Amino acid sequence: MQFKDIEGQQDTITRLTEIIDSGRVSHAQMVLGATADGALQLALAYLQYLCCENRHNHDSCGECPSCKKMASLMHPDLHFVFPNAATAKVDKNYWSGDFMPEFREFLLQNNAHGTLDEWYAHLGIENKQGMIRELDAAHIVSDLGLKSYEGGWKMMVVWMAEKMNPAAANELLKTLEEPNPGTIIMMVCENDERLLPTIRSRVQTIKLKAGSRERRTTADTEFAGLLVSWLRLLFKLKMKELSAQVDKMATLNREQQKQFLGYTLGVMRDCFLHGAAGLPVDLGSGDQKFDAMFPTMVTVNNIEMIEKALDEAIMAVERNANAKIALMQLSFSMSKALKKR
């Protein structure tokens, strides 16, 4: 898979290739978006680019031995886990590896565009709930622990990561905490709200532009002003002004508060990726200086703290906690995190 085969993601692709070219590749990443929109394609093109011996023009060459093995999904250092269930042929101690020939065939047939339901139909388990289990997670750990065959990256693609059961997620968490050098876990996830927050906060998220070329929705545009005025106050920490701002944010209803916090999380992850590549982010502030400055505040030193603070605030809102207290607490945590950049 080459980037040129993927439609409508050019900004994201340019940013990703710049990060790879600069050598700052994160060990744990997640493409967030629908497979039908190209999320798995983006993950595969990313890994192919990473391994290509002759990258040019923000794309892999498609012709070197590594590209050819990646394109046929036969690269010996490329591993997959995905939701699976017992079939007529395999019904004991099964894991993704038992279904790899079928999965490879499935991806090649539909150009890595097929949905989960289509995969179940392909495997003949339409009436079952597929899952990623402990045995899959154990293979992730052991496969990534092996020496690389080709001397380069060892890669694990976790397709539909939200289908991990809790035991698998906990097993994987250990690997995310202490990744082996030279390994990369690339998750593809359609709904990251179903992932453990501890997993979410340990992966660098690449958000797919869904369907359209416009990333920001109408609600996002409305949130932009609120977010920027709040961010500005986090640097000053003048209590009276901050308290007035929090009052304003607390007038949103619970659902809007959750959306606003989710929006903020997305913007912070964008800032992290852009900041690493030295690029501005369109925060919707109408202030180019701020848009260029703010992303540099979100770095590898504080992105986890920021994501954790936002996760906790989202959970507090879900629990019906007092919104003003939760948002004030979030303001302090964010302010502290931003100082640690």
Ligand SMILES: [Zn+2]
């Ligand atoms: Zn190549």
